[in-house]
Amino acid sequence: MNDASLLTVEDLSVAFRQSGREMIAAKHVSFDIKKGETVALVGESGSGKSVTALSILKLLPYPAASHPSGRIVFKGRNLLALSEREMRAVRGDDITMVFQEPMTSLNPLHTIERQIAEVLEIHKGLSAAAARGRIVELLAEVGIPDPQARLGAYPHQLSGGQRQRVMIALALANEPDLFIADEPTTALDVTVQAQILRLLKRLQARHNMAMLFITHDLGIVKRIAERVCVMKAGEIVERGSVAELFARPQHPYTKALIAAEPKGRPAPAQPDAPIVMKTDNLRVWFPIRRGFLRRTVGHIKAVDDVSIAIRRGETLGVVGESGSGKTTLGLALMRLISSNGPIVFLGKPIQGLRFRAMRPFRRDMQIVFQDPYGSLSPRMSVAEIVGEGLRVHQPRLSAEARAAKVIAALSDVGLDPETRNRYPHEFSGGQRQRIAVARAMVLEPSFVVLDEPTSALDMMIQAQIVDLLRELQRRHDLTYMFISHDLKVVAALASNVMVMREGKIVEQGPAAEIFARPQSDYTRALFKAAFEIDTTAEQ
């Protein structure tokens, strides 16, 4: 054991027992973290990185989980041998943790003051009054504006980024020696993500904390870590300093991971092609009603005066942070929510058409959703899911002909058609997204709205899905509207780009031009956060 190392994980294995079967989630994992150092654990979902981190704090669901082998030595003590009572003294004091989802990791019923005061009381024995000064100091340190006034705020009154800052304040409260961050920025927008990363870096330097950073995003690793361990299927396949690993990756998996950025050139803009989808000054306003008579006192302008025209064979990339109205715009164009303003699809006005009148158009316009886990009915087989549209639009098709079309669509998206009688839960996230694409493609539509189809997926699979979408577009002369907050994916797919903010178009034009010369400050900030690696200064 290295004298300088703060935490040493030796030969750690984690097993889960479920209905009599044992499953190994981590196999013989070893790494160490020195004082003041940042180590990143990188891998896809399912690679065992979160499980490894959780076992450091013994937060796994014991006794369903167990450790067949290994030791976790922190400051000379084996954490795995400690009792639950001794472990509680370590958690939140010596070792703290920040989780991925800021929406659910704070108690919605307590003020932020009370939540931070709780850890101070447990570990330092501070009274509520004595804790207050420290809490204000902490909130100021993590960059909450006007901390004195925010003490009484409830989590729902804070934005996602602010909540994550509160979580960090909570983790810092007792000046821990080791700080574990489990994908702390994955749920946040790119601009906020950059701010949080800078904050973490700065805090770590100031307090000389060690940090274990878990992520699937190599871009973040490059920004924040000094050493990195790459995990795959429960094992560490490669480790080394960040500079070395990125310069000379050894293991084929690491190479694939580094090469996994979405690549390729988007379909060129087609200025002469016929317009497929067009709308002028489209509005989706949700009324705000107040008082006894429910009078409308104002509107939430989810989509406000948006005009677009998408030509055949093009891809319009719609970019913006969460809450900017991009998804609402997509749903409005598909006539899945009500809106105001003309929508012209393939030369025919479709605004205001009733359900039945809309049906013939549905064949030509399709949508693929973000979450491949939520968008497939868990109780239908793949063949039923993909064939459902055919039942609606070609009801006279015989069962054999329908099966043939389903098979063709599945092979088209790169899935084995033999698997069509299985249920969605038997497929991985990437495969599910392919099923969702096949469901849209089986009707041979001309226009497809892709609503963040890659953001729930791992990097490597994102690249595969992007390649698939581009290939399908080329083969079937499709028109896409691609909604995403991930600019790298948009750059690989979009011929035109539209930047949205608070329901309005900030900037619109050919992709090449916008990426090269963004006109508005907002667009520039967005690009900076997404493409530049900069953790040196808090803005």
Next chain:
Amino acid sequence: MDAATEQKRTETVAPEPMGMIAAPRIGVPALSPINKRRWQNFKRNARGWWAFWIFIVLFTVSLFAEFIANDKPLLVSYDHHWYYPMLGRYPETTFGGDFQTEADYRDPYLAKLIKDKGGYMIFPPIHYSYDTHNLDLPTPAPSPPTWMLTEAQCHDVAVKKGVSDCAGLEKNWLGTDDQGRDVAARLIYGFRISVLFGLVLTVISSAIGVAAGAVQGYFGGWTDLLFQRFIEIWTSVPSLYLLLIISSVLVPGFFVLLGILLLFSWVSLVGLVRAEFLRARNFEYVLAARALGVSNIVLMFRHLLPNAMVATLTYLPFILSSSVMTLTALDFLGFGLPPGSPSLGELLSQGKANVQAPWLGITGFFAVAILLSLLIFIGEAVRDAFDPRKTFA
């Protein structure tokens, strides 16, 4: 994070052995893993599991009540011919009697006629149907179970029947009621009608309740608002009094009672199904189906209803037991099934009216208590089996 789900999410899936792919699951899919686990959970609850099988056995047996307790023989051999009185009606003249009316096989005169021609009769184990009056009671009705009789009590009937003692008499295992009808026979028929009534009421009221909840939850808005207010008013009507009034106006029968009880029982599932539909109608796969142009009806049945099914199934055993209870209560009060029908409630009310004949009250009490306990045990086991915390633990 759950290791099992994580495992599934890895992109590279190991190649399946050929056998699995070659056997496509078409038609009725085998139990999905989650349903298998629910079934395991149900089995693991020993009390519920045994209650389930005891109930199934009792119910199946009671379905064949005619073959267990009947005043007609299963089989008559007469003059080298076979007769099946349970399937067809035979006038007394068939067996050499005097009347064109249906033969009364319990009549000693007819028994003698048949015996004289070298024939015989095979009776079910209990020689009484629910409406058979035992005309040779040893004591005034209600008469105690035969095994409780003293030889002195038996003496007169034994002499009349030409047997030596009580043991030779036709048995009334649980005694007779105040009209000299066999309690055991009435219990079997009463159990059957109670459970059947409960089942039919449960199925119909669930179907209506699920449909109403589905419509409200799916369409939301004004439909939901108006329907909910209507249900609030409807449920605040004092239903028992209304039931009493209606059943004193209409002639009560099985289906009239069913209709009356249905008026109020359908609301029990509405809230549950409505909540499930409200939650699920914004799921992405529902939205995706809408984007495909799938019609509302298909959406509700194929995509949304399965979500509500778990909650519905969990409640079914409890609705069943409350249906049985309502029928028993109405029968007890005398507003239930028409007079003379076998029913548990009527048995209880006879027990109340004849405290000197404890076998009536005790039988009624145990029958109702055991039936309801079985249903509650099954209900608890079903509820636990569907509990997501147990399913995924």
